[in-house]
Amino acid sequence: MSATGILEERLREAGFAAESVRMATGGVVAVAGLATLRDGSRVFAKTLRGMEADVFEVESAGLSALRERAGANTPTVLWVSRRLLVLEALSPRSDDVRFWEHLARMVAGLHTSQVSDRFGWHREGWLGRMRQDNAWEHDGHVFFAERRILRWLPEPLVEAAFDREERRAVERLCAALPELIPPRPPSLTHGDLWSENILADDAGAPVLIDPAVSYTWPEVDLSMLWCSPRPPASDRFFAVYGQLAPLDDGWQDRMPLLHLRELFSTIAHGDDDGGAVDAIRKVIAPFRRGGIA
Incomplete structure (x- = not known):
């Protein structure tokens, strides 16, 4: 199955009906992409292929620690499991x-x-x-x-x-x-x-x-x-x-x-x-x- 297919399938399993997925590049661990859902909203999703580990649980906990302990701005976690992490969609930075x-x-x-x-x-x-x-x-x-x-x-x-x-x-x-x-x-x-x-x-x-x-x-x-x-x-x-x-x-x-x-x-x-x-x-x-x- 293609990377896009894997991500779409795991999003469906978690209750996110994706109409389309635009795959991201550059990561060394996850298959990731920006998914547009049937209601028109967007989420960023990551899954693992060929690796079963607590990567996403650790990432989610780290984001929470930065936000809750120190007030840093981090993305909202919408779903987390050993197979899938779903975050709110973000934008490119302005660099000014x-x-x-x-x-x-x-x-x-x-x-x-x-x-x-x-x-x-x-x-x-x-x-x-x-x-x-x-x-x-x-x-x-x-x-x-x-x-x-x-x-x-x-x-x-x-x-x-x-x-x-x-x-x-x-x-x-x-x-x-x-x-x-x-x-x-x-x-x-x-x-x-x-x-x-x-x-x-x-x-x-x-x-x-x-x-x-x-x-x-x-x-x-x-x-x-x-x-x-x-x-x-x-x-x-x-x-x-x-x-x-x-x-x-x-x-x-x-x-x-x-x-x-x-x-x-x-x-x-x-x-x-x-x-x-x-x-x-x-x-x-x-x-x-x-x-x-």
């Missing part, structure tokens, strides 16, 4: 300065309103189609090293991309994290905050989708936006965010380091790496043999 200022206020509110005494989350999560280890940890440097960087090294495609000395350099970098990243309390974070996970509602306000939530350093969210493709107007995001949630000195220099998690994930998923291997090699270069011991 006012939009990014609004987003900065939302994300700053998220990061400053929900602070924990532990890093992690009460359940495992997902990043793409791979598990995100959220086991609780009091030490942020240990959490980021073990749960967000080193966990990727055994993945087959990561092993194939880096030789033994490069992997050792990653380990040395992780050992040096307390010297590289200032200690900060963990905040509730979106966890996958790149531009493609930011849409708009009917009023044009920013909406956050596809979270991978946990309590960790706020700069991890910022690194996703900083290091991923984004429009020029998004520079205003960082200016406004810095006024509301002051950043430690040298934050821009830390962005590539904190982005390592996403770079390793991209390689492990087998996507077009977009230069991820070279970007990682640049970050770990000082920790290769002959660099930092």
